[in-house]
Amino acid sequence: MSEQNVPVRPRVAARTSGLVRIVGAGLLGSSIGHALRALDVEVALEDASPAQLRLAVDYGAGRRATPDDKPGLIVVAVPPDVTASVIARELQTYPDAVVTDVASIKLEPLQQLRNDGVDVTRYIGSHPLAGRERGGAIAARADIFRGRPWVVCRDEETTPADLSLVEGLALDLGALLVEMSPEEHDRSVALISHVPQVVASLLAGRFVTAPDDALSLAGQGVRDTTRIAASDPELWVQILEGNSAPVVDVLDALAADLSTLADALRAPDEPGARRAVADAIRQGNLGVERLPGKHGQNRRFETVVVMVDDTAGQLGRLFGELGELDVNVEDLRLEHSPGAQFGLAEISVEPAVVTRATEGLAARGWKIASLHD
Amino acid sequence: MSEQNVPVRPRVAARTSGLVRIVGAGLLGSSIGHALRALDVEVALEDASPAQLRLAVDYGAGRRATPDDKPGLIVVAVPPDVTASVIARELQTYPDAVVTDVASIKLEPLQQLRNDGVDVTRYIGSHPLAGRERGGAIAARADIFRGRPWVVCRDEETTPADLSLVEGLALDLGALLVEMSPEEHDRSVALISHVPQVVASLLAGRFVTAPDDALSLAGQGVRDTTRIAASDPELWVQILEGNSAPVVDVLDALAADLSTLADALRAPDEPGARRAVADAIRQGNLGVERLPGKHGQNRRFETVVVMVDDTAGQLGRLFGELGELDVNVEDLRLEHSPGAQFGLAEISVEPAVVTRATEGLAARGWKIASLHD
Numbered sequence: 074m075s076e077q078n079v080p081v082r083p084r085v086a087a088r089t090s091g092l093v094r095i096v097g098a099g100l101l102g103s104s105i106g107h108a109l110r111a112l113d114v115e116v117a118l119e120d121a122s123p124a125q126l127r128l129a130v131d132y133g134a135g136r137r138a139t140p141d142d143k144p145g146l147i148v149v150a151v152p153p154d155v156t157a158s159v160i161a162r163e164l165q166t167y168p169d170a171v172v173t174d175v176a177s178i179k180l181e182p183l184q185q186l187r188n189d190g191v192d193v194t195r196y197i198g199s200h201p202l203a204g205r206e207r208g209g210a211i212a213a214r215a216d217i218f219r220g221r222p223w224v225v226c227r228d229e230e231t232t233p234a235d236l237s238l239v240e241g242l243a244l245d246l247g248a249l250l251v252e253m254s255p256e257e258h259d260r261s262v263a264l265i266s267h268v269p270q271v272v273a274s275l276l277a278g279r280f281v282t283a284p285d286d287a288l289s290l291a292g293q294g295v296r297d298t299t300r301i302a303a304s305d306p307e308l309w310v311q312i313l314e315g316n317s318a319p320v321v322d323v324l325d326a327l328a329a330d331l332s333t334l335a336d337a338l339r340a341p342d343e344p345g346a347r348r349a350v351a352d353a354i355r356q357g358n359l360g361v362e363r364l365p366g367k368h369g370q371n372r373r374f375e376t377v378v379v380m381v382d383d384t385a386g387q388l389g390r391l392f393g394e395l396g397e398l399d400v401n402v403e404d405l406r407l408e409h410s411p412g413a414q415f416g417l418a419e420i421s422v423e424p425a426v427v428t429r430a431t432e433g434l435a436a437r438g439w440k441i442a443s444l445h446d
Numbered sequence: 447m448s449e450q451n452v453p454v455r456p457r458v459a460a461r462t463s464g465l466v467r468i469v470g471a472g473l474l475g476s477s478i479g480h481a482l483r484a485l486d487v488e489v490a491l492e493d494a495s496p497a498q499l500r501l502a503v504d505y506g507a508g509r510r511a512t513p514d515d516k517p518g519l520i521v522v523a524v525p526p527d528v529t530a531s532v533i534a535r536e537l538q539t540y541p542d543a544v545v546t547d548v549a550s551i552k553l554e555p556l557q558q559l560r561n562d563g564v565d566v567t568r569y570i571g572s573h574p575l576a577g578r579e580r581g582g583a584i585a586a587r588a589d590i591f592r593g594r595p596w597v598v599c600r601d602e603e604t605t606p607a608d609l610s611l612v613e614g615l616a617l618d619l620g621a622l623l624v625e626m627s628p629e630e631h632d633r634s635v636a637l638i639s640h641v642p643q644v645v646a647s648l649l650a651g652r653f654v655t656a657p658d659d660a661l662s663l664a665g666q667g668v669r670d671t672t673r674i675a676a677s678d679p680e681l682w683v684q685i686l687e688g689n690s691a692p693v694v695d696v697l698d699a700l701a702a703d704l705s706t707l708a709d710a711l712r713a714p715d716e717p718g719a720r721r722a723v724a725d726a727i728r729q730g731n732l733g734v735e736r737l738p739g740k741h742g743q744n745r746r747f748e749t750v751v752v753m754v755d756d757t758a759g760q761l762g763r764l765f766g767e768l769g770e771l772d773v774n775v776e777d778l779r780l781e782h783s784p785g786a787q788f789g790l791a792e793i794s795v796e797p798a799v800v801t802r803a804t805e806g807l808a809a810r811g812w813k814i815a816s817l818h819d
Binding site: 216253257262264276278280281284292298299300305306310314320324325327328330331334338339341351353356366380388390391392394399406417 | 575577587589594595597624626630633634635637638639641642643644645646647648649650651652653654656657659660661662663664665667668669670671672673674675676677678679680682683686687690693694696697698699700701703704705707708711712714720723724726727728729730731732733734735736737738751753759760761762763764765766767768769770772775777778779790813
């Protein structure tokens, strides 16, 4: 990281009497703790699990909370199903603090608070789009928010001072602020996160009873498509139930698309059937093009494919020599084959340096395959 | 590649009077040509497109076919919709040759040949599970079959000599032989390739009309899930229509799973609803575990996450130092964030070397995040 990314004075510290309280010392809570500690902000941690709390403190995410703490900002980072009740408790216990949360659903906790008659003036929901496949304090790291979107949901009652405190937290941690209403947020994550999870899980679920031989034909495509199916069931039940209406909307639309396509394949000679199949694939082309890639742009890189032996040091030599050639690797993918003792490194580079990369690597004895984009 | 992988005398050359004829000089045909040329086997190429043929010859995939050619083995590598008619023509034109094809569906061409009264004794269908996102002679490379499964579909009429010729081709090119009936093959690829393509395409198709803000929240999960949605519509229409019955079977099962889940989310208080949601995610866990990973095993590696600046040479230094530490990289993934000028390299290593890797890298000044799985 270059030093310019580190604010001289943390925004969040300017207004919090130097203390941020974090409730829930799992992956997100502990990661926020680590990031704030790196900025010299005082952090008080609390967790329902003594073991998790001990781990988070030992790893340096903050100190244990004490009854005398006077936090200016409280971050609730607990599982979705207890988020609302913890927010309510914190608002009541700390009448001078601004309370935010990091739950991946935003409407349900807010509605629950309102239903319970809680004054939510000092509550501002937020959601950092950061995470990892594994959770817990042990997986925490200070940098998981850098460059990632962080949604902040203001409402009419939100004061500018309170808002800038929560936004300051996101900015201090290097995240990219996105302002949305809770409804917009929940519809967005249903489409871009929750339904992809469902689809990957259901598809992978079909492999449970498949013959070994069929699975032996699996390639990188299906592995990518189902990678997130390895996610935690307990967390996902809470997320899906907490955001059920928007998720069901997208699932219904997807089920309709599926049955249109299945019908077209069942009766390919019906009018429009062939076109329906082609349209499904073509719309997929257009949709995937719209996903932001690296640097938030839909930039197209060229790919150079290099064969690498499966021995220590081979990738080192490859990337070392790419560095010597002054070629920046924009993205890379290692492609493996079952049973093979080697892989293919697919390296994405700027179009302008493709020739330099391929010729330079070939001259150094690498087996280069042809390019594609 | 170590020399032991290169056979002293190609199996395929032992029985083909030194000539293999390849019809269709696209990605697969040209790649087979390159691989055979590397083994000093004579290759005669033909393609309906003069431009594609010229490209394949120029790139060294073989020479142009001539009317006097006496091939012992013919490989038909044309689009699925013309595969059967080209096979029939080749069987008739070359009465002494064994004919195979590489189409990704196996039952339909065989049925079409039988319906047309073609004697298929000398035809043995096959399917190398190799490919790339982009096709054409220009994307061809000799090594795409190495370590990949290559399905060979024998039947009762197949002679051992003919079978060993087609199997010899697969083995000469470094592929892993898998024997299946055409029906087994088509059911397997429907599950492991064709339906994942449909699912990725339909999911990505939902992004076409989504607001920019929603898409800005996309992370690596949805990018992986929809990566193959970038595939070629023309090819996929042919594949899906050619394998429609097995594909529709899986799509129907998946649609039923989807509607079970959507119903459970619509009425979470119904008996069994919560369990249905949890089961969907849990079955996904089990299914994805069954997919073969590197080296054909479900081995679990540990992941070390290292922060890398987005500058040329950073990955080179990283992998160079991993080589110095004698740490072999089993797999890796670069994780990017929109708007960020850096990435996270997730490096999979053997559990036994995790400590050496993390301590060694940390001692050399790398920012290491904690491990997971």
